[in-house]
Amino acid sequence: xxxxxxxxxxxxxxxGDEAKRRIVETVLGREEVREAKRPRYILRPxxxxxxxxxxxxxxxxxxxxxxxRDRSERAGGTDDFFAGRYFALIExxxxxxxxxxxxxxxxxxxxxxxxxIGRLKTGQLLSDGLDxxxxxGREAYQIAPDLTGKTRLxxxxxxxxxxxxxxxxxxxxxxxxxxxxxFARKTGAKKTLFTETEAKNYMFQDGAxxxxxxxxxxxxxxxxxxxxxLSDGQETALAAGSIRGRAVISDGKAFFTRTxxxxxxxxxxxxxxxxxxxxxxxxxxxxxxxxxxxSIRAIAATGTELVIAAEENVLSHxxxxxxxxxxxxxxxxxxxxxxxxxxxxxxEHYYSYYDLGIGDxxxxxxxxxxxx
Amino acid sequence: MNKPDNPDDALQRLVxxxxxxxxxxxxxxxxxxxxxxxxxxxxxxELYETWxxxxxxxxxxxxxxRVTIHRCKDCLKSAWKQRVVPLNEDVxxxxxxxxDITRAVLKLPVNDRxxxxxHAYMGYTIREIADITGHKPPAVATRLHRARKKLKLDIG
Numbered sequence: 004x005x006x007x008x009x010x011x012x013x014x015x016x017x018x019g020d021e022a023k024r025r026i027v028e029t030v031l032g033r034e035e036v037r038e039a040k041r042p043r044y045i046l047r048p049x050x051x052x053x054x055x056x057x058x059x060x061x062x063x064x065x066x067x068x069x070x071x072r073d074r075s076e077r078a079g080g081t082d083d084f085f086a087g088r089y090f091a092l093i094e095x096x097x098x099x100x101x102x103x104x105x106x107x108x109x110x111x112x113x114x115x116x117x118x119x120i121g122r123l124k125t126g127q128l129l130s131d132g133l134d135x136x137x138x139x140g141r142e143a144y145q146i147a148p149d150l151t152g153k154t155r156l157x158x159x160x161x162x163x164x165x166x167x168x169x170x171x172x173x174x175x176x177x178x179x180x181x182x183x184x185x186f187a188r189k190t191g192a193k194k195t196l197f198t199e200t201e202a203k204n205y206m207f208q209d210g211a212x213x214x215x216x217x218x219x220x221x222x223x224x225x226x227x228x229x230x231x232x233l234s235d236g237q238e239t240a241l242a243a244g245s246i247r248g249r250a251v252i253s254d255g256k257a258f259f260t261r262t263x264x265x266x267x268x269x270x271x272x273x274x275x276x277x278x279x280x281x282x283x284x285x286x287x288x289x290x291x292x293x294x295x296x297x298s299i300r301a302i303a304a305t306g307t308e309l310v311i312a313a314e315e316n317v318l319s320h321x322x323x324x325x326x327x328x329x330x331x332x333x334x335x336x337x338x339x340x341x342x343x344x345x346x347x348x349x350x351e352h353y354y355s356y357y358d359l360g361i362g363d364x365x366x367x368x369x370x371x372x373x374x375x
Numbered sequence: 376m377n378k379p380d381n382p383d384d385a386l387q388r389l390v391x392x393x394x395x396x397x398x399x400x401x402x403x404x405x406x407x408x409x410x411x412x413x414x415x416x417x418x419x420x421e422l423y424e425t426w427x428x429x430x431x432x433x434x435x436x437x438x439x440x441r442v443t444i445h446r447c448k449d450c451l452k453s454a455w456k457q458r459v460v461p462l463n464e465d466v467x468x469x470x471x472x473x474x475d476i477t478r479a480v481l482k483l484p485v486n487d488r489x490x491x492x493x494h495a496y497m498g499y500t501i502r503e504i505a506d507i508t509g510h511k512p513p514a515v516a517t518r519l520h521r522a523r524k525k526l527k528l529d530i531g
Contacts, residue, residue: 005476005530006495012477013496018398018412023390026416030390030423031383164449179445345407 091128092370093135094350095148100135101355101370102128108135108150111353113372121150131168138163143175143186157186157193167210172233174207174215183207185233196236205229208250209257209304214281216257218246228259230281239283247273253304256280258289258329260299273299276311278329290332294325301356303349305373310337310354312344324356326373337373349373378426386423393436394419396497397443403492404447404485414446421446440497441507444489451485479529487522494519 018026091102099111106124109117123146125137135146136156143163146153157163161178168174173186174196181203183196197205205217213233220226228241228250241257250259257280260273276299279286291299296313300322303310309329314322324338324347337354346357346368355370379385394415401411421442429435473481480488493499493507501519505512 008474008476009480010496012473013399013403013492015471016399016402017395018415022412023394026394026412026419027387027390029416030386030419162449345409 090126090346092348092350092353092355093128093130094353095130095132097352099350099353099355099370100128100130100148101368103368110148111370113352117370120148123150127165129165129168131170133170136165136168136173138165138175141177143173156188157191159184166207167215169210169212174210174233176202176207179203181205196231196233208259209252211252211255211281214252216241216250216252216281218250228257228279230257230283239281241279241281241283242277242286248299248301251302251304251309252281253309253329254307256285256329258302258304258309260302275299276302276309289329291327293332294327294334296323300344301347303347303354305349305354306351308373310347310349310373312341312347312356324354326354337371338369378428382423382426386419389422389435389439390419393439397439399496400440400443400489400492401447403481403488404444405450406481410450414443414450417446418442437503437507440493441509444508475530476526479526482529483522483525487518487525490515490518491522491526 090104091100093100093102097112099113100120101109101111101117102123103109106122108120108123108128110120111117123135123137125139127137129136135148135150137144137146140162141160142158143156143165144153145156156173157175159177163175163177166174166176166183170188172188174183175186176183180199182199183202183205185194185196186192187194195202204221205219208216208218208228210216210233214230215233216228216230218226219229225243226245227243228246230239230241231237232239242259245262247260247262250257252258256278258276258278261275261277262273274297276289276291277286278289291311294311294313295315296311298314299311300314301312305326307328309327310324311327311334312322312324322341322344323336324341324344325334325336327334338356341356342358344356344358346355348355350373352373353370354373355368357368397415397418398411401414402408405411405414418439422439427438429438480491483491489508490504493504494501499507501512501515504510504519505515508515510518
């Protein structure tokens with residue numbers, strides 16, 4: 004009977020016709036079909052005139068009412084949410100670079116709209132602070148932020164996933180055994196980080212300087228957080244026990260979330276924030292009681308502070324995003340009434356998130372300055 | 376079964392036949408509607424680009440399932456994906472109430488729920504699951520036994 008109920012639930016899960024059509028179109032590379040079907044005009048003349056009038060009134064109001072302008076500036080961020088999948092936020096020279104799931108790279112300078120720079124065909128994008136790095140299939144590339152000067156850096160026997168890039172090296176993994184490999188950018192030398200049998204038990208979390216933090220999951224299901232010095236592979240145990248979500252490095256410490264005492268058996272979400280020095284010293288639970296929240300969905304690091312996506316009511320899927328100072332436990336509200344956060348990124352000056360849609364309703368993303 | 380004469384038509388037909396099934400596998404694996412949709416798309420891209428020789432429809436189906444599982448694993452391993460706390464059973468992106476058993480299955484570790492899905496929902500035998508997942512049959516049997524035990528404990 005239980006098997007029937009499981010079957011019944013799963014049978015109700017279906018990709019819509021629209022999604023299937025999208026898949027077929029994408030596979031066949033028939034974007035042009037959709038383009039051709041679009042009407043040649045974007046707005047009818049009457050609608051365009053109406054929109055122009057509304058825009059004029061809006062501009063006049065903005066200058067006549069300083070209070071309104073202040074509020075608008077405080078809200079910051081992109082003019083509007085943008086739809087579609089969203090993969091990465093990178094900061095270069097004080098500007099945010101946003102890589103969207105449709106393959107377009109955009110630049111954002113703190114206010115106004117995102118400006119499209121061009122297209123890249125990859126699922127991920129990393130940076131060393133100067134250039135962009137991405138993997139496509141079995142190869143990894145470096146490219147300038149204006150998408151010129153693409154250089155192939157390395158090639159492997161299986162598809163590559165980049166983890167962490169500095170000016171010295173690139174950490175990546177590939178193959179079914181997740182062979183974590185360190186690529187020295189100056190010499191081109193490659194070095195495996197873990198033994199082949201152990202590699203797949205590690206999962207990269209974050210990197211800072213010469214240290215990368217991994218979650219190690221043993222065959223029995225036991226987890227521990229470890230820091231690995233990349234120059235010599237020396238491993239330091241940071242914390243034992245189940246780690247929820249992603250651990251991030253901020254100000255020389257690893258921050259991670261734990262489930263804590265479950266309120267009920269249905270919602271075993273992360274409720275606790277912990278920190279530990281990268282040398283394994285000073286493991287402690289961080290007091291986040293100042294933030295009104297029910298659980299923590301995601302954390303990201305700006306370098307000295309954390310950006311936390313906190314859910315205040317899981318049932319109504321209401322949440323907020325705050326900037327949190329682990330030193331004194333204070334927080335600043337960045338966004339209210341956000342939905343289910345699927346991606347949360349932070350850089351020194353920007354933060355962004357991707358808000359999951361439900362079912363066939365598309366998600367939406369936002370990027371804005373992390374401080375006023 | 377060689378590459379079809381008209382791959383475009385064949386792809387359309389296969390998406391119609393298998394996309395929902397692959398999507399369910401990916402959704403149970405990833406607990407995220409959008410990632411699951413991405414995975415299904417990637418699987419069909421791989422099929423279209425390589426178009427391996429299949430000895431039968433069943434062989435093709437098993438290939439599609441196997442590739443879906445691998446791409447789900449890739450997705451879970453992805454540094455980008457790991458930036459958030461794993462989604463729980465209430466946030467799959469589906470808009471109806473799940474039964475207790477489905478909720479309990481979704482709370483299992485990822486490999487356990489995959490074995491349950493392949494066995495209880497799709498009807499594969501332990502040997503077939505071993506072929507699909509690349510694990511040894513005794514390992515699959517142990518995992519299945521452990522998953523059932525956990526389910527019993529959870530739903531009482």
